[in-house]
Amino acid sequence: MKRLTPLATRILQVLALIAVWWAGDALVQRTGLPVPGGVVGLFAVLALLLSGWLPLARIDRGAKWLLADMLVFFIPAVVAIVRYQDLLKTEGVKLMVVIVLGNACVMLVTALTVEWVAGRRRGMGGEGSAS
Numbered sequence: 001m002k003r004l005t006p007l008a009t010r011i012l013q014v015l016a017l018i019a020v021w022w023a024g025d026a027l028v029q030r031t032g033l034p035v036p037g038g039v040v041g042l043f044a045v046l047a048l049l050l051s052g053w054l055p056l057a058r059i060d061r062g063a064k065w066l067l068a069d070m071l072v073f074f075i076p077a078v079v080a081i082v083r084y085q086d087l088l089k090t091e092g093v094k095l096m097v098v099i100v101l102g103n104a105c106v107m108l109v110t111a112l113t114v115e116w117v118a119g120r121r122r123g124m125g126g127e128g129s130a131s
Contacts, residue, residue: 006061013062020045046113050120 004012024044025037033040048054081088088095 010061010065013059014066017045017059017062017066
């Protein structure tokens with residue numbers, strides 16, 4: 001059997017990650033869960049990785065490519081800022097507070113998750129040093 005080129009591998013891995021996101025989104029729409037489908041997909045990928053059902057090598061290249069080019073995904077947000085300047089003038093401070101607090105929460109949860117996973121890898125029963 002012929003091996004895939006690195007580009008084909010990357011494309012298939014990105015498509016697999018998109019499929020997990022779509023599945024998470026479909027689950028949220030069907031069940032009415034109060035979280036975004038992407039978050040459900042993220043936890044699904046995490047569970048698959050931790051259980052060993054999904055080897056990291058199966059999504060590694062695609063995930064690295066998505067992370068490397070993440071800035072491109074923010075272009076629509078920049079266009080929205082230009083289009084809604086009046087809203088920013090009246091609600092800009094509130095929006096900035098929400099953005100800063102939201103990012104702080106994301107960073108905190110990410111750090112705690114990394115510590116938890118690292119603790120499990122070290123065989124500490126899932127308790128990281130962040131407790």
